[in-house]
Amino acid sequence: MLESPMVHTEERQFSLTLHLCAEFDPSYDGEQDGYAWHARFERDVMPQLVRAVFDVLRTQPGYEVIAAPRGRPSGDALDIAVRVVPRDG
Numbered sequence: 001m002l003e004s005p006m007v008h009t010e011e012r013q014f015s016l017t018l019h020l021c022a023e024f025d026p027s028y029d030g031e032q033d034g035y036a037w038h039a040r041f042e043r044d045v046m047p048q049l050v051r052a053v054f055d056v057l058r059t060q061p062g063y064e065v066i067a068a069p070r071g072r073p074s075g076d077a078l079d080i081a082v083r084v085v086p087r088d089g
Contacts, residue, residue, distance in 0.1 A: 042075060050078055057082060 022037040057065040057080070068081035 046075075053078070053080065062087060 062085050064083040066081050068079050070079045
């Protein structure tokens with residue numbers, strides 16, 4: 001039986017972290033609004049960011065891209081597996 005040669009794999013990591021904050025005037029009553037500013041970010045901005053990241057990566061020749069959650073809540077992190085497809089020649 002012929003054995004396949006072991007494939008050599010190289011890996012690197014790139015992180016993009018967004019630190020979100022909101023400031024309020026002194027009359028603000030605290031968290032009684034249920035973090036409405038953050039809910040608005042999750043509803044309006046986050047889907048567009050995720051779509052833009054995937055769109056850019058998918059339009060680049062030689063890359064395969066899939067969501068690859070690493071055990072963190074999807075609202076806290078976006079983990080993406082990017083595989084470089086070998087070019088012939």
